[in-house]
Amino acid sequence: MKFSKELKVALLGIVAVAALYVGFLFLKGTNVFSSTRTFYVNYESVQGLAVSSPVVVNGFRVGLVKEMNLQAEKGNKILVALDIEKDIDIGDSTVAMLVSQDLLGGKSIELYMGRNTKRFKGGEYLIPFTRESITEVFTKRAMPVLETVDSTLIRLNSFLDKDAKRSIQAILLNAEATSEALRTIAMANQGNINQITSNLAGLTASLRQTEAKFSRLATNLNTLSDTLDVAAMNSAIRGLDSTVAQAQLTMRRLNENNGSLGKLMSDDSLYRNLNASSESLDALLKDLKANPKRYVHFSLLQIGGGTKVDKASNVKEADKVKNAGTVEKAGTVQEKK
Known part of the structure; x- marks a missing residue:
């Protein structure tokens, strides 16, 4: 053919x-x-929603926006027609939520099934709901703050007159001059700064070496503590405790005034006796200086006899001379009496 x-x-x-x-x-x-069914939803505003925008259930695409029409007779509400697959169970409790698809403002419709008591076959109206996006929430929260900031800036501008502006400019110029002066000083003292940095580096190195020495010292102390005889240390401590106890007992006995040392520490009679003896000795020395004849006697006979004794030729003559001197001295004493 x-x-x-x-x-x-x-x-x-x-x-x-x-x-x-x-x-x-x-x-x-x-x-x-694919076979689909059409459902309708009325929204107050569909900003960001477009034809062919997805219709999803739990993030899975089950349809799309087929058509949108403005209803002037119903207060400018927007009628949105949705094409949804036949296998999706749509009923009287299904909610069509208008949600943000991304941060750029794109919209999509998410279906929330709910507990349906009646299943729709197509052409019915679903329950509308609009969920605010993060951008919208941020805008609502930020707008009052921005308005407040705007009014504050206006008041600040009205407050800052010409004199205040000149003062602020002078302050800024002074700050700039100060920063320039600081930069000049820093450049002039660059060598000193480098020297200070070097000194700090040297100090850090010295501290590290000192730390190493301390570490070795701690290790040596640990070794010494490990090598100490604990039993000997305990015995020495017990002996020291006994010595301290005996010393305390001795001090307590001294304070009780029972022994000689205790009486010597607490009784002042020895001090008084010593003081009296010192005064008597002082008086004796003064009297000895004033009247030395009371205590020292010289005899011319004894001196002459001694001379004669020295001139004697032998021991017998010396004895005779000595005896004669003694007799003469005795007679002199008797005559004085």
Whole structure:
């Protein structure tokens, strides 16, 4: 069976138109080969929502926005037509939530099924709900703050008159001059700063060496403590405790005034006796200086006898001379009496 050229061209044109239509629907997001049902939702505002925006359930795409129409007779509400797959259980408790798809403002519709008591077949109206995005919440919170900041800046500008502005400019100029002076001083003392840095580095190195020495000292102390005889130390401590106890007993006995040392420490009679003896000795020395004849006697006979004794030629003569001197001295004493 042969086809004419005109018929082939007609068939080719029909196929091209069908492919173009299918491609157009595909670009819009419509799945031509799947069966869907259409539902409707009324929103007060659909900012960011567009035709072919996705309809999702728990993050899974189950349909798309088919059409949107403005209803002037219903207070400018927007009627949105949704194409949803037939397998999705849509009922009287299904909520169509208008949510933000991304931070750029794109919108999508998320279905919340709920507990449906009646299943819709298509063409029914779903329950609308709009969930605010993070951007909208931030905008609502930030707008009052921005208004407050704006009013504060206006008041600040009104407060800062020409004199105040000149003063602020002078302060800024002085700060700039001060920073320049500090930079100049820093550049002039760069060598000193480098020297200080070097000294600090040397000090840090010395501290590290000292730390190493302390570590070795601690190790040596630990070794010494390990090598000490604990039993000997305990015995020495017990002996020291006994010595301290005996010393305490001795001091207590001294304080009780029972022994000689205790009486010597507490009784002042020895001090008084010593003081009296010192006074008597002082009086004796004074009297000895004033009246030396009372205590020292010289005899011319004894001196002469001694001379005679020294001049004696032998021992017998010396004895005779000595005896004669003694007799003479005795007679002199008797005469004095």
